[in-house]
Amino acid sequence: MITLAELNAASTDAFVAALAGIFEHSPWVAEAVLPLRPFTSRLQLHGAMCAAVDAAGIDAQLKLIRAHPELAGRAAVRKELTAESTREQQGAGLDACTPGEFATLQTLNDAYNAKFGFPFVLAVRGHNRSSVIAAFMQRLDHDLDTECRAALQQIDRIAGFRLYDSVSSTAGSEILAMLDRLAEFSEQADGLTCSYLSPAHRQTAALIRDWMLAAGLSVEVDAVGNVVGRLHSEQPDAKTLLTGSHYDTVVDGGKYDGRLGIVLPILVALDLRQRGLKLPYALEIIAFSEEEGVRYKSTFLGSGAVVGQFDLQLLDAVDGNGITMRAAMLEAGFDPGQIPAIARDPAKLLGYVEVHIEQGPVLLDEDQALGVVTSIAGSHRYTGSITGLAGHSGTVPMHLRRDAAAAAAELILYVERRCGGVPGLVGTVGRLEVPGGAINVIPGRCSFSLDIRAADDLLRDAAVVDVLAEIDAIAERRKVDIVLTQVMAAGCAPCAPSLQAQWAASIRRVTGNPAPRHLPSGAGHDAMKIAAITDIGMLFVRCGNGGISHNPAETMTADDADIAARVFTDFLSSYPAT
Known part of the structure; x- marks a missing residue:
């Protein structure tokens, strides 16, 4: 295990040696990102290495794909895999295949190589033998370009897993x-x-x-x-x-x-x-x-x-x-x-x-x-509508108006007063709309939301009672109808x-x-x-x-x-x- 700080300070040879196994048999990827030091995170280092692969061109990419061993293939049987590949294949149980599973994988390896000219590459962490075989069969239907991209994406994931295994960071x-x-x-x-x-x-x-x-x-x-x-x-x-x-x-x-x-x-x-x-x-x-x-x-x-x-x-x-x-x-x-x-x-x-x-x-x-x-504060939430009477802004005297927006404004200010002086209690009208409003029309309808919260249920419930009573009072004073629908009632936790x-x-x-x-x-x-x-x-x-x-x-x-x-x-x- 090496730290990211040690990587950033390492000599060229030490840096490349520490990361040589991240991309299978391809130390050139580590060499390509060496000038980009210092890296602030493993993610940044991984991103730089993947970008180097993307920029390398198709010939280098195919060589990288071909550097990977077959899954449960002949190199595994001969124990010729890298330490990283050995751990990965063992983690997916590929070292414990039944004779039938082994035969299936050999058949799939041969068919895949014959079609694409490179080995099947899969980040097997999180897989088992059955899911590996299923992925194999699904990807055999790809065309060459699609499968080349799929293989490189899997190589990027493998590299990410290997980085987390071998590099620590703050x-x-x-x-x-x-x-x-x-x-x-x-x-x-x-x-x-x-x-x-x-x-x-x-x-x-x-x-x-x-x-x-x-x-x-x-x-x-x-x-x-x-x-x-x-x-x-x-x-x-x-x-x-x-x-x-x-x-x-x-x-x-x-x-x-x-x-x-x-x-x-x-x-x-x-x-x-x-x-x-x-x-x-x-x-x-x-x-x-x-x-x-x-x-x-x-x-x-x-x-x-x-x-x-x-x-x-x-x-x-x-x-x-x-x-x-x-x-x-x-x-x-x-x-x-x-x-x-x-x-x-x-x-x-x-x-x-x-x-x-x-x-x-x-x-x-x-x-x-x-x-x-x-x-955690409990919350009572409501949606509401206020129905008054629309009218011409220039012809309806102020004392005869049934202004829905004015009623909403009065409600908002009351919620602010009632909840503002009590520690731990908050009240919010977070949504306020005047449907079809116009500059020269007294609002005849208004919709709003109401959210009252506190970390103490009794404190919140007392405020809710007072706000609901004030809503009734506003409706009576202003001769509007206010309909309130509760959409949430959660106690404090x-x-x-x-x-x-x-x-x-x-x-x-x-x-x-x-x-x-x-x-x-x-x-x-x-x-x-x-x-x-x-x-x-x-x-x-x-x-x-x-x-x-x-x-x-x-x-x-x-x-x-x-x-x-x-x-x-x-x-x-x-x-x-x-």
């Missing part, structure tokens, strides 16, 4: 590089939008899966698209600690919301494996497929399935293009009938912990990198005191801070769903730009990410197995 810079990379998959050209089961969403899931495999986790993608990586315990009956967050985003969102809680645990698991450290329990990292509710207007699809609360009626929901959720799942290769099987058994769980950016300014204002979450204490202890040990900040979360998180089946705990990481989130300006530093990773490692190492 967590902070790696976390930021990984989050930057995920942000490249977007439904919009000039920002980040990643909604459920869109092409960008599926590309994101595929890359997260590869990173989990690179960390040495066993990986599955479940029936709602959750990507689940498991670090197994050596104890057969060990319980499981869950961690993770969501990988979908809001429209034009930020890079760090949700996704930090996925990539950080992956890197910590990789570090544990590279250092040979074992946990006395199983660790399961879940990249939840959906939390934001953008495409189908229903939140927490991923974590809801994990706790057994996925509403199967949602399968008939349609998106803006008329595509049902069921159809989208089937097109992505998922079986909706398997959704109930996703639910975890609470008796087998130790708890759930989530690392997340704060999405607020408290830690930034107090110059603290990390904070311990005490509770307190974090377990024991988990709060363990987070605080880890912060003290790693940072020396004698009094870690404890604070509530005003935003909702997957943790509040998981609270239905096990204890939850959350670690907040400071974000910059005034704490802004759900916005392209969302940001954090590599130093804070690195501190969070070290605290998470300490937390896992000291977490009890029972």
